[in-house]
Amino acid sequence: MSDRKKITLPYLYEKYQRGEPITMLTCYDFPTATFQEQAGVEMILVGDSLGMTILGYESTLPVTMADMIRHAQAVRRGAPTAWLIGDMPYMTYQASVEDAIRNAGRFMAEASCDAVKLEGGREMADRMAGIVAAGIPCMGHLGLTPQSASSLGGFKVQGRDAGRALRIIEDAAILEEAGAYSILLEMVPDRVCQIITERASIPIISLGSGPHASGQLLIFHDMFGLYPRFRPKMAKVYGNAGEVILNGLKQYVAEVQDKTFPQPEHWFGLKDDAFAELAALLKEKETD
Ligand code: KIV
Numbered sequence: 001m002s003d004r005k006k007i008t009l010p011y012l013y014e015k016y017q018r019g020e021p022i023t024m025l026t027c028y029d030f031p032t033a034t035f036q037e038q039a040g041v042e043m044i045l046v047g048d049s050l051g052m053t054i055l056g057y058e059s060t061l062p063v064t065m066a067d068m069i070r071h072a073q074a075v076r077r078g079a080p081t082a083w084l085i086g087d088m089p090y091m092t093y094q095a096s097v098e099d100a101i102r103n104a105g106r107f108m109a110e111a112s113c114d115a116v117k118l119e120g121g122r123e124m125a126d127r128m129a130g131i132v133a134a135g136i137p138c139m140g141h142l143g144l145t146p147q148s149a150s151s152l153g154g155f156k157v158q159g160r161d162a163g164r165a166l167r168i169i170e171d172a173a174i175l176e177e178a179g180a181y182s183i184l185l186e187m188v189p190d191r192v193c194q195i196i197t198e199r200a201s202i203p204i205i206s207l208g209s210g211p212h213a214s215g216q217l218l219i220f221h222d223m224f225g226l227y228p229r230f231r232p233k234m235a236k237v238y239g240n241a242g243e244v245i246l247n248g249l250k251q252y253v254a255e256v257q258d259k260t261f262p263q264p265e266h267w268f269g270l271k272d273d274a275f276a277e278l279a280a281l282l283k284e285k286e287t288d
C-alpha cells in the first residue's frame with residue numbers, strides 16, 4: 001500500500017501550472033492497480049480498450065457499462081489514491097445528453113471514479129457540458145478515437161493534413177470551452193499536439209502525440225508485451241512480461257509432464273500420528 005495522499009483536481013492543475021508532466025496509464029484489474037498505485041501513477045484510465053486487451057474483442061464497440069463498472073471497481077480497490085477515470089463505452093453517451101449524464105454518474109456512484117472520459121470533438125460538446133454541469137469532471141479525447149475507427153479509416157494517425165489538423169485544434173478549444181478538465185490526444189502529429197498544448201489552459205495528455213503535452217499516457221498491455229495481436233509504434237516496451245509468462249507456462253507444462261513439479265515444498269503433508277489414526281479408521285470401516 002502507498003502512503004500517498006489522494007490525487008485531486010487541484011493537485012493535477014498545480015502540477016500542470018508548474019509545467020511538470022502528469023503520469024497516466026490504463027488499468028483494468030486489482031493487482032495491476034496495486035502496482036500502479038505503488039509506482040506513483042497519478043491518473044489511471046479504466047479504458048474501454050479492455051474490450052480488446054482483456055476480453056479479446058476486435059474493437060472496443062461491444063464493451064458495456066456493466067463491463068466497465070466491474071473493472072473500474074476492481075481498479076479502485078487496488079488504487080485508492082489515484083485519479084480514476086472511467087471511460088464511457090460506445091453508445092452510452094452518443095445518443096443524448098441525458099444518457100451521457102446518467103452513465104457518467106454510474107461511474108462516480110458505483111465505482112468511486114473521480115472523472116469520466118468521452119471520445120469526440122464539437123459534436124460531443126453538449127454531452128461534455130451536460131456531464132460537467134452535473135458536477136462530474138470530464139476528459140475529452142481527440143485524434144484517433146477508437147469508437148469511430150470505422151469512419152476514421154482504421155487505427156491510424158489523425159490530423160496529418162492541414163485541414164484535419166485545424167479541425168482537431170478547433171475541437172480542442174470547443175471541448176475546453178464546454179468544460180473539459182483535460183484532453184487526451186491520441187495519435188496526433190507532435191506539432192499539432194504542441195499547438196493545442198500551447199493554446200490550452202487545461203492539461204493535454206499525449207498518447208503517441210509527442211513530448212510537448214502536459215502529460216503522457218500508455219496502454220498498460222502495450223508497455224509489457226501483454227497484447228498478443230499487435231504492438232503500436234507509440235508503445236515503449238518497459239519489460240516483456242508476456243514473454244516471461246509464456247516461458248513460465250511452457251516450463252510448467254514440461255515439469256508436470258516429466259513429474260519434476262510438484263516438489264515437497266508445494267504440497268501439504270499429514271503428520272505420522274494422524275496418518276496412523278486415519279489408517280486405523282479406514283481399516284475399522286473395512287471390517288464393518
Ligand atoms: O480505452 C482506452 O484505453 C483509451 C485509450 C486508447 C486512450 O481510450
